[in-house]
Amino acid sequence: MGCQTIELQTLNDNEALDLFKAHANINNSSRGLKGMPEKIVKHYGGVLVAIVAVARVLKNQSTPIWKDTLKTLEDGGVDRKLEEAYKCLKLSYDNLKNEKAKELLLISSLFPEDFEILINVLTKIGTGLGSCGENDEHHAKRSVVHAAIMQLIDCSLLLRGEEECINMHDLVHEVALWIGDKYIQSVIDSKVAINKNLRYFFWKGDDFLNELDGKELEVLLIFLDGSKDLEASDTFFIEMKRLKVLILAISEATFKHLVGIAELLFSDDWSEEMMWKNLIPDVIPIDNGGMMNDLIVLHLRHVPNIECLIETENHNYDVSAFSNLVGLHLFYIDVEDLYRGSLPSGFF
Template identity: 30%
Template sequence: MAPGIDILVNCAGGVGATAFIEAVKKATRYWWEFTELVENLGGEIELLESVCGSMEVQVINAGANSRVPGEDIVLQLKNAATLLKKAKDQEMKAKASSDCCNGAFPNLICRCIVGRKTEKMTNKMKELKDYLQQKLDFAHRSSLRAMSLPQDFIFFDSIEKARDEIITALKDDTKLKIGLFGMGGCGKSSMLKIVHKEAQDRELFEKIAFVEVSDPPNILDIQQAIASWIDLNFETEMDKHARAARLSMTLEKDKSYLIILDNVWRMLKFDEIGIPSRKNCKVLLSTRHKDKCTLMDCQKVIPVPHLTKDEAWELFQQRAGAITEEVKNQAEEVIVDYCRGLPVAIRAVASTLKGKRDYAMMEALTQLKHHTLWDANSEEEYNPYKCLKFSFEELKIEKEKSLYLLCALFPNDAELTLETLIRFAFGLGIFQDVDSYQSARRTIPTVIDKFKDSCLLLQEKGQHVKLHDMFRAVALSEANEKTRVLTEPSQNLKDLDGKQYFKETTRLYYHGTFDFPHRLNSPELEILYMSNDNGYLSKFPATLFEEITKLKVLAIKDTSGFTRPALLFPQSFERLEELRTLCLNGWRIDNMSCFEKLKMLHSMELSSCEVKELPEATLKKLKLLEVSCCIIGANPYEVLARCSQLKELYFVKNSVPNMVPNDQNVATFIQQLASYQVLQRKQSKV
């Protein structure tokens, strides 16, 4: 008996007419809904292929992190491949059966048979798709891609020639390390961004990492940055040696990699970072000095050319706008003799002159010619620095200069968040007429935008900005020892005990071992930013803070990332009666009772800290509180629910291991937040 007849015979074999009719209805449904069944099969094929694709990406990423997927996942992916092949064959058969009997009339029995098989195949695929979806740990993140250059960027002939030379070297299998050199402000970073996008668009490498190297270089930061670009997760590797081993294992795989290292100030040992010397893994770096390229064994060394006279003038006109003939001759002289073809200097001068009347522009150019500056390394560097100082001194409002000098407090190439600048500037009271964070969030971003429009600050990704190292040198010179940045291992604070070195200092950034003198002899100090990355306990001398009673902003950070060392506050900490902003990051803090003595404290940030409990007495006088990524011993919700005076609250990604937040805890907390009439900004994730 034919299979199609079997369906109807089985239906007729029922014990009653009703059962027979129902069976016939069920069978004929395959014929009646045939087109929909075929469409459903096609839809499930697409969905299963999509889930399998995501799962395969997850398996690949797991392999990059030396993780092996479970046997069940491997088996089900094989089953999915087999099922997809069968489903596509079934789909073809179903479409072919649409016109059986030469299209004159669809064959009832044929469609019933094919329709039933199509539905069974669709259900199998749906079950497998649902199973694999449950096994997906996370939604797949797209790999990072090169940032686009500004729309007004001009590709001059000199730039294109250098770019082509770099691309040619990247294609040469004998060139594993390529060095780019040129003086500050000549466009090395822009060139690397151009090459990054070009190599990505041409698919010259499967993975490309772009890393901005700090001075002094932080190996852990470099390793983490590379990992982010190549989709590698450091799960158990916390110190630089373990990370170097994991990174090297990944980069030695069959994929092709390009590691771009921008702004290298000192010699790097690539094996310490975890960058292997292999044909599949190339390094492209930029530095100011040619000899650094030689020391790091670059097989190809390429200079970044300065702009030609015509190119420099075109860039100047683009930035400054229309220039009259009366001004043109004097402006051309400045661009040629002082800016020396450096884009950073040309943009700075042009932005400063933009919008001025002719007489004001002529006067400004005359002043620039007669500027004096500290000793530069050479005459070649001297004139461009004069241009940058000229732009800086066009900031006529003292509080704007003060905010700009605050940007210079951080190390070379540091990416500054707008939020950090707002909190620090408000804590320092730079803008005396700004008496609330709400007002600060209007005023300070407006001034930051002015800096960016004048090319005094560089816009980075998101809400980040950066100070070009040449502008930073100008700003620190202008600060005249009132702003000090100590990042060298040799610059140990303890060696300065009893000296007059910090007598006039008002702003101090220190990164290094927390080995302090008995007291900081800085009676005018207003902001102190201390950080280290060694993960050791930090105990301050009892009298450390006795002489810095004018301190308004204090930040103490451990950036090791793999431990939370204990932070012990000395008795002299209570003498900081003018302290307004306190930022603590990466510490275990067992006792915060001393915070109650800080009478003027209005802003506190606890990030990646471990605390026994939130200091309620201190919190009740704050305007701004941030608690993020912290481990908290006692119930924080009850404490926060009683802090009704807060105007800004950020409580995000915290862990309370000793309690399970029940509905009542969270409900009370959320209810209280909603009732705070003065609360202006909040972010909570409980």
């Protein structure tokens, strides 16, 4: 893991011990611990985020777990400057009994530092991985994933961000990437070499990837910044037999292009910032040659601001749209009318 300067909020010894005891729920009746809290706190270096994370994981745990924690702290070792904080946060990760929570913490580290991750998006990723039990109902899986996210927040390994978002402390982000170093990678510089045998991968750039060793890949997150047409090799996904979750975030121009040529369009959870009130002409401009006539199935869910599919009130000529549409599914959308203005030819 590359070197990086990380500013940490630190406490003096007394403040650190008081904070640790508060979050670990230690009181005068906790006599069986025999000075272990004081010994463990010495390893923190006063790093607030590490103190809170480890204390909450050890809360209400048995004495043998406390002894194992102290022994691990005394035996381990990482980078000198951040050694104690790394060890403490690694312990917090190791002591999580919830395997789904461990998985979600590593996946969260794929996103760039200070990135606001929508809880709904992280929930979808965790649900898509399906390790809650393959036969569970979808809503049951979502409940398990949501509970795991809440546990990470309670342990301060994830932090509540703006609105319905979470983020990670820079140090936690670094440690999570270090823990998953052999099978997770986040690339925001196209010059960086991509590792092989990855399970979780994040790519952010102007263009689609040329190639990727995807034989072990389970989660693929692609964020494209460019305004170019999306071009991907026909064989790009052919080896990704284990892929369970694919998120493709694209520019507005690329999105509009794909919508215009799609045959099957399934689109969920548009951003509130997308102020489009219709598909035509706000997304697809009106064209005398016809619009979205290749589309066979249209599925929209949780799309804010949309009032109708087609708006032709300010156009005086006949238009053709949705002439091959056979399936229309609208969920949680406040559509007032399917069309406004003259009825496009081929629509019904």
